[in-house]
Amino acid sequence: MDDDQLADRLALRLERLGLVEQLAPAGLPTFTRDDDGHAQWREPGTGAPLPRPALERLAQLLTSEGQDPEHAVPVGLVQLRREARVRAELLAGGWLDYAGLGERRGTSADAARFAVHKAAERGAVLLVPHDGGVLVPTFQLDDAGEVREELLPVLEPLLTAGLDPWRTWIWLTQPAALTGGRVPHEAARDPEELPLVRAAATRLAERARASR
Structure with missing residues (x-):
């Protein structure tokens, strides 16, 4: 040939x-x-x-x-193609910028920016960089714009392990093998399923650390 x-x-x-x-x-x-x-x-x-x-x-x-x-x-x-498809779906909706978050919280965009970046330092909110800006995925927020209480122990190990923010967003919002095929953030709403989601997040974080 x-x-x-x-x-x-x-x-x-x-x-x-x-x-x-x-x-x-x-x-x-x-x-x-x-x-x-x-x-x-x-x-x-x-x-x-x-x-x-x-x-x-x-x-x-x-x-x-x-x-x-x-x-x-x-x-x-194939995995990269799937990630690209899921990214496009996530970008089509399901996120707020600082102004949108401030509106939901009843505060200013600057106040919202300061608050979420302080929370991100503790691994208490997922922020996703995109096109020079920052997206705040809404799956993690309640109606008042605060991070859902049950998700805090799920987010912390993932974020402090340095897992890529996009992969974190994808994992939390798509059916996952580690959670028996359920969508992790949805399963976390069930008190009986929450320990499984927390354990799955910890395992994923451990894998991320080991692969560095």
């Missing part, structure tokens, strides 16, 4: 799987197509043409999951 065939075959496979947009976030080489439709692979960072040995290693990496390389799925890219 010549260079063009290998490059095109790998590119076509990723296009069919819908994983092209996840290459750059994963720190992997990316590609564009020239006027003849051939895939031109580039090194991450430098943009230099990807040499044949590196292209072969990339092909091996992306077909290393499963017993049949021809139909293997690059699990890491």
Whole structure:
């Protein structure tokens, strides 16, 4: 198989799987197509043409999951695609900025900003950086704009462990294996389920620390 065939075959496979947009976030080489439709692979960072040995290693990496390389799925890219989809869903609603939080609390935006950043230092509220600003996810808030009391012991281990804020938001709002398939923040409303959610959050925090 010549260079063009290998490059095109790998590119076509990723296009069919819908994983092209996840290459750059994963720190992997990316590609564009020239006027003849051939895939031109580039090194991450430098943009230099990807040499044949590196292209072969990339092909091996992306077909290393499963017993049949021809139909293997690059699990890491699939996970990134899922995270990107969930992020888009979360950004579509379910968060407040400082002004919105201040309005809910009946105070100013500046007062809300000061209060949540002091709380964040204690691991008592989840703040998510985005596009140079900060989002306050609403799942964690009660009607008065305060953090739900039952979530405080769930948030604390996750936030003090340094878990990525986006991953924390996703984990707390999506069905999770560690909570028996239930959405953690919803399960936490049940006093009988709360100990399970707290234990799951602690385990996730321990994993985050161990992976550093």
